[in-house]
């Protein structure tokens with residue numbers, strides 16, 4: 638992997654202008670676009686489904702990094718793949734058949750990601766490490782943007798880095814990432830960085846500068 642991957646989360650974008658927001662952040666230097674899907678069941682918030690992902694697809698050629706915070710996930714995986722997701726991450730906590738979910742994503746020809754909450758030990762994903770392209774370490778409790786980074790997740794990142802040695806796996810951190818703390822996550826082993834508030838807060842004029850600041854800190 639060459640250099641840090643910055644994946645702005647459109648959860649903090651202007652939902653009345655999502656197409657323009659995705660276009661603006663893509664032109665401002667985003668590597669991936671992070672799309673947070675919430676169901677009001679697995680997490681206490683509701684966002685959007687595959688219809689919105691499909692509507693946004695023509696607005697950017699960047700990797701669509703879809704983070705599913707839904708349970709069950711399996712009935713919707715094909716719809717997200719068809720909508721234009723490039724990577725699909727499912728939570729290890731979201732159901733009893735996570736191996737099947739990852740297998741389904743791979744069979745759909747997409748990059749398979751496994752996500753884990755701050756309260757979940759790294760060991761929970763160990764049996765799955767050989768089948769995933771991406772591990773998404775939540776550095777806040779999922780559901781909302783604008784929360785503070787939880788420092789104990791650094792240990793989880795380091796354990797996953799050790800677990801993934803010799804494998805071509807991206808380790809992505811998600812939640813409370815700022816130019817100030819991104820270096821800690823990078824030092825622990827992360828190479829992909831989701832940022833919502835740290836990119837979108839303040840509006841489009843600052844997107845390029847704020848993405849560059851996160852990249853410089855990583």
Ligand code: DX5
Nearest residue numbers: 779780782783812813833834
């Ligand atoms: C939280 C989401 C995150 C969130 C990140 O449930 O998964 O992607 O939008 O936003 P910030 O960077 O503001 O914490």
Ligand code: ZN
Nearest residue numbers: 673704811831
């Ligand atoms: Zn996310």
